[in-house]
Amino acid sequence: QKEVEQDPGPLSVPEGAIVSLNCTYSNSAFQYFMWYRQYSRKGPELLMYTYSSGNKEDGRFTAQVDKSSKYISLFIRDSQPSDSATYLCAMSALGGSYIPTFGRGTSLIVHP
């Protein structure tokens, strides 16, 4: 079992839908959680990061961490065709190496 599990999709939704993207993890030492967005044929770009548990909101995006369930989510409200991309979760522990462990990514398609 990989340390970080992420459904590869694709997830296809109509424009305007609320999208929920999720990752589960097994390492309880993870405290720092990130979401990256990767457009086709581009490098990943950092979308949001959160520390420990709770929610963080940035415009139409909300990142949520539930450490008791080892489960993180990224919600996208009022999804747009321009949100079509692959979304990768990543996480790292507080001490030691800062190198994050990445999920394999979920492909999202928002159709008009």
Next chain:
Amino acid sequence: NAGVTQTPKFQVLKTGQSMTLQCAQDMNHNSMYWYRQDPGMGLRLIYYSASEGTTDKGEVPNGYNVSRLNKREFSLRLESAAPSQTSVYFCASSEERTQYFGPGTRLTVL
């Protein structure tokens, strides 16, 4: 401010040929990384450099070598390319936990 740049963008090699992928960052980051990304496999770490003068193996180092030339530049070398090294290669840099990625190099080995 260009961020992380990579050259070349595309490359086709024959089995057994060698090449070096170049990466540079202008964010004054200490740490730099090389990943490969294959369909269904996600990002896999090849090598990383926590600071100038140090390099360490990642998850899939076999068949690759790296050089941290200075704080800005981190190169990846394939000494004898194999078809299994056909992939998209990303360089990244970071100061702490968040990584900043380059645009990638698409490498095909025939």
